[in-house]
Amino acid sequence: MKSAFVYTDVYVKYQYSETHPLKPYRLQLTRDLMQSYGLLGLPQSRVVEAVTAQREELARFHTQEYLHALEAANSGKYRTEYARYGLGPGDNPVFPGMYEWSLLCAGGTLQAARLVEAGEVDVAFHIAGGLHHAMRGRASGFCYVNDPVIAITELVSQGYRIAYIDIDVHHGDGVQAAFYNTDQVLTISLHESGHFLFPGTGFEHEIGEGKGRGYAVNLPFLPGVDDAIYEEGFSAVVPPLVKAYKPEFVFTQLGVDTFHDDPLAHFNLTTAGFTRVLEQLKGLASRWIATGGGGYNLPNVARAWTLAWGMMNGVEIPDQLPESARSLLKKAGYSGTTLRDSEISLKGPHRGRIRLELEKSITYLKQNVFPIHGIDGQ
Secondary structure (H helix, E strand, O other): OOEEEEEOHHHHHOOOOOOOOOOOHHHHHHHHHHHHOOOOOOOOEEEEEOOOOOHHHHOOOOOHHHHHHHHHHHHOOOOHHHHHHOOOOOOOOOOOOHHHHHHHHHHHHHHHHHHHHOOOOOEEEEOOOOOOOOEOOEOEOOEOOOHHHHHHHHHHHOOOOEEEEEOOOOOOHHHHHHOOOOOOEEEEEEEEOOOOOOOOOOOOOOOOOHHHOOOEEEEEEOOOOEHHHHHHHHHHHHHHHHHHHOOOEEEEEOOOOOEOOOOOOOOEEOHHHHHHHHHHHHHHOOOEEEEOOOOOOHHHHHHHHHHHHHHHOOOOOOOEOOHHHHHHHHHOOOOOOEOOOOOOOOOOHHHHHHHHHHHHHHHHHHHHOHHHHOOOOO
């Protein structure tokens, strides 16, 4: 596959705050780890400098009123009236360059989509993208602009059908909301149940409305899910629906806050489950637009997305970290010497409860969503 890695060193110019869990430095760490393995000089791939989006491109989804607020808040000075837009202390702080950061995140994802649409590459990966919580007129969940929606909207305006697959531990609520009433985008989100985690949505009965009925798909998991159970759920739902839908493009949000030691969630995934799911995604996507997403253990982010980039390019990466990479990750808090983790397998009654709840969700989807796509749910 011909590939493009969309990136810029400008990402690390921005910082939400000293204590905020989303650290733009994780993007540079990922790039540096890829570089240490020689993955950014592959003959079939290229590195593309990310550029900022234009205001009118953001306005394809976001309201003018909200964009005015983002522009005004770019100085980093907070005003009480910003609260109505979800801006302020907490998840979505006002910081210097906030609007510039948002333009850059959206611009990189638009570049990735355009490279794939033009046939220049088969897969494009923009690790700073995947900000899937932002709503039309409000920031949410560390996300100021919704770059997946902006890029997908451009493709939909050209008549394409898109399958959006979100494996972040948090429900992709902003993307679902944007396309809840259309059949031109199939949104599939696998995540920790909203009973236990932000944003409190993404239950299996949320299946779309009007023309979009059956085109919003959610597979919630109980806290504690391991690699094998997660992969079981993915395999039961995602491949049959995507194959039946026959999209021109597959757009993925590859959040890695699903990992066992991520500080903001409660899953037990490892690089083993993550890469097996990516193998399936690669098989479903002849034209693949990939973004990053969540991930608040920095070494996990770098290791997982490096493995993803290797898989996108058909490269088997050695498990032993190069000495330079070992030193790099140690500074970020990683004490291991390998790129991959040992797989975690749960034991005991809780594993049974997780599987039982998963089976209920799968059964619901097979009965209420699969028939809409002509799939036998038995």
